Amino acid sequence: MSGDPHHPVPPVAKPAYHHGDLRAQLISAVRELVETHGPDGFSVAEAARRAGVSSAAPYKHFKDRSEILRGVVSEAMDRLRSAMEAGATAHPLGSLEAVAAVGQAYVAFARAEPGVFRLMFGLTEGHEDAPDLMAKGEACFGVVAQAVALCLDLPQADAEVQRRAYILWSFVHGHSFLTIDMKHKVASTAIDDWDYLMAVSHAMLAGS
Structure with a gap:
């Protein structure tokens, strides 16, 4: 028409x-x-x-390829932090389960996106010039520290909270990389993520 x-x-x-x-x-x-x-x-x-x-x-x-990859890392850090926070709030505040669930979210992210997970921790060059990425990494650690602080009934900034949160993060971070690299196959028996995370949380926080 x-x-x-x-x-x-x-x-x-x-x-x-x-x-x-x-x-x-x-x-x-x-x-x-x-x-x-x-x-x-x-x-x-x-x-x-x-x-x-x-x-x-x-x-x-x-600006360039490197900046695109930084954008991927920045977005991934946001999603990882949100998943960790959701894990913690799915259990009673201050419980060992809440601490373990933070770790479970971390391991689950690594399993689901091993390439991006490796990129997040391999793209370290220039991070000193990327305060936004540094802040997002600290925010992820802050989720661990907050769960530990509630479990110990101490302020998050307390030195003991920071020390134990770092040790827990190190255990979970190492387990995540061993899992996606398949190096955990050297163990004589299969390791269940939740059992592992609860055992580590109990060892670090129970009776404290």
């Missing part, structure tokens, strides 16, 4: 591209590629293709 020449039909506006949407799409595409090919095994053009944008589009939001 033709339109009235004196009142032409206005062109249909294209949907606006929101900055945050494109950034999130690119980060999601790179996350998938990191899991498949590793942080060094993909091209920015391939990530753009997966996100459905031109090969030049990523550079409107990221």
Whole structure:
């Protein structure tokens, strides 16, 4: 049907591209590629293709490839912290189970996204120039420290809380890497994550 020449039909506006949407799409595409090919095994053009944008589009939001990877790490740290917090709140405050659940969320993240997990702790060069990443890493540790503080009924800043939280984090961090690297297979029996985490939490916090 033709339109009235004196009142032409206005062109249909294209949907606006929101900055945050494109950034999130690119980060999601790179996350998938990191899991498949590793942080060094993909091209920015391939990530753009997966996100459905031109090969030049990523550079409107990221300076270079390294900045894209930092964006992936930053987003992953947010998700890890949220998962750890959810684990803690799923159990009574101050309980050993709440502490163990923080660790369980950590291990589960490593199992689900081993490529991104390795990237988070392998992308250390330049972190001193990335205070946002440093702050997010400290926030993740803060979830552990808070669960420990509630268990010990001490302030989170207490030196003993910080010491025990660090030891617990070290145990869980090591177990996570051993798990995704399959090195735990050297054990003579299968190690159940929850049993392991409860045993470590009990050893560090029970009767304190």
